[in-house]
Amino acid sequence: MRRPVNPVIPYPTEAVQHTRCVLALSTITVALSLLKPEMLPQLGDLGRQVEKVDRWIDRCADDTQKRRLSSGARRDLDARFHILAGHVGDVQAAAGDASRWTQWTAGMWAGMTFLEDCRNTCPIYFRGLH
Structure with a gap:
């Protein structure tokens, strides 16, 4: 009997997919909440993307x-x-702006990693452009 070249790995259950999506959205929301709304116009393109x-x-x-x-x-x-x-x-206790932005970026990176995981393993919740 031949081994399959690309083994088929089933998607996780709906409950696991839901939990992963909630984690990804929550992580991104927390990272974005660290940016004050009055700062967004000053950030230019980044501010528009955050909105x-x-x-x-x-x-x-x-x-x-x-x-x-x-x-x-x-x-x-x-x-x-x-x-x-x-x-x-x-992030809030960071002394300088460089340190604060570095930690904020790390939080966004983690959230985007979780989001990419959801995109690849959660077809129930990943439909439509949003």
Whole structure:
């Protein structure tokens, strides 16, 4: 019997897909919340992109809020959010602008990594342009 060249890996269950999407959206939302709204016009293109991402997150939140999180998913997300809260405190306590922007970028990078994971493994929640 021949081995398949590309083994088929099934998508995770709907509950796992939902939890992954909530984590990705929450991580990006936290990172964006560190930028003050009055700063956005000063940031030029970055500020306009942040406003656009805020609108997309609102549309995505409509899809993910239709389903409740299980107690296990809530526990897992709470543990991850506890870790995230420590990093948010680091960003707020950063001494210089360079350090603050570096930590903000790391938070966005983590959120975008989670989002890319969702894009590849969560077909139930990844439909449409948003």
